[in-house]
Amino acid sequence: MVEVVTTVAEVRERVAKERAAGHAIGFVPTMGALHDGHLTLIRRAREECGYVVVSVFVNPTQFAPGTDCERYPRDLAGDVEKAGKAGADLVFAPSVEEMYPPGDSTFVEVTGQLVECLCGPHRPGHFRGVTTVCARLFNIVLPNKAFFGEKDYQQYLVIRRMARDLRLPLEIVPVPTVREPDGLAMSSRNAYLSPEERKAATVLSRGLFATRDWFASGEGDASALIAVARELIATEPLVKLQYLELRDAETLEELRRVKRRAVLALAAFVGSARLVDNVVMEAAGPVALGGDDNGVIVSAFDTPSSPVS
């Protein structure tokens, strides 16, 4: 039976008891509005850990003023039921004041390439808000493993960087993107879509998959690969690309050719919803730098990356 608590003290008390009993602690931070993507994270935590904590907190510091913080979908009762069915032991649903008490003034910030591209320039302060809240949540829950969806691929890299740099004593586990049957990546923001927009939004994953398939057929040139997705997505007038970029899957440096693992990532507006998606493409075996990239195979979005130690 899943338990719901709202204070840091309650989480610490529950988790300390479970840790003392020898259970590994798994943690899935969420902003609620749980969908099958979140539930997959929870199920994965359930498989790997003896005690599973899910946080539900719409974190104001990661939203820019005037964006969708207020209208972000909220349904705590539904979230608790879903999380419990997926295997959560504890739901932590703090108030904003519990997470950011008066006087709170400490930020955690990853700098450099990982935050200066893709969503970074379009969402100033966003990743600082994400790392700031995750550092707090990690220190409250003190998990052995924390699970993040690859749908927010850049977020996963930023959190992993923070955990490595700050020497947080936990493992960041990436979990493959979960998609609707027609390919749309699951997202709480899909709820913003009208039926017509919902249908149009499928062009995003179709574009990414088209590039992935073209890569699998032997194309390694970045411009050519990006053009495949861009041209397909451009056929859908309801979809406005914000960015579509092919970058190194570890460093997010821009690529001219795919040498090793690369991520093709996009953000797009569909109606009022801003959606993100990506596919990871991986060259097979040792590839000589500057050499012929023919013969690559695709290890797409549904291949888990190595977990961080």
Added chain:
Amino acid sequence: MVEVVTTVAEVRERVAKERAAGHAIGFVPTMGALHDGHLTLIRRAREECGYVVVSVFVNPTQFAPGTDCERYPRDLAGDVEKAGKAGADLVFAPSVEEMYPPGDSTFVEVTGQLVECLCGPHRPGHFRGVTTVCARLFNIVLPNKAFFGEKDYQQYLVIRRMARDLRLPLEIVPVPTVREPDGLAMSSRNAYLSPEERKAATVLSRGLFATRDWFASGEGDASALIAVARELIATEPLVKLQYLELRDAETLEELRRVKRRAVLALAAFVGSARLVDNVVMEAAGPVALGGDDNGVIVSAFDTPSSPVS
């Protein structure tokens, strides 16, 4: 017998063993060049904790370019001997590369009043460097208690703020300033002083004590209190004040009158050495806001503040 290690993995292995054996972990972060101030921190940790870790690391991220990072005094062998005699079990002396491996790019930053006054404006990036390294060290050592000297009073407040905000599972314990017999606050930077400068530097604590005594005699007006120290310090031509300010001892807000606890803090150049010092003054009993501050008593620099939980 004190043990010396240089890697994060070694610290974690030693500390995990001690924690499993039921020992509380005490931690004293230092930049080495240990003096009686540091040794007092170590002795205090020894009294309160079953296992005591001392780090010796001259942290480059807290020095501005062109300041004294390179010439900061270093004597690891001497430090290890002193730390061991004072009760340390483990000295962690990492390289810069061990603390900041290639690719490291995460900062921890306290913002607002605590860093915008006193040393803050004079040392851009200093406190960001301090919190950035302490967050790493805390996550490496995972202490139950970390001990900081009140000589660096603003640093203590900033670290305490970070620990509270990030919900670090540890207690920050302030320890009273240790002074030479003539009153000079102990500091590794006192080693920079010529004999003549060393003698002149005593005017700093004499000035602070004169204000403290004037406060004890009933003066509550900030300008009058500051003037006492300022005028005395001005009599010493070898000493150049950088700042001398009276501020609330918790928030560092500027004060017109001392109502509750206040800190009189200064930084001064004596020759090439930049020295800091402070005294904390405390009004006795309940003091009516805006009321008469007569009847105050002094609870000076040698009264420990309440530890943070």
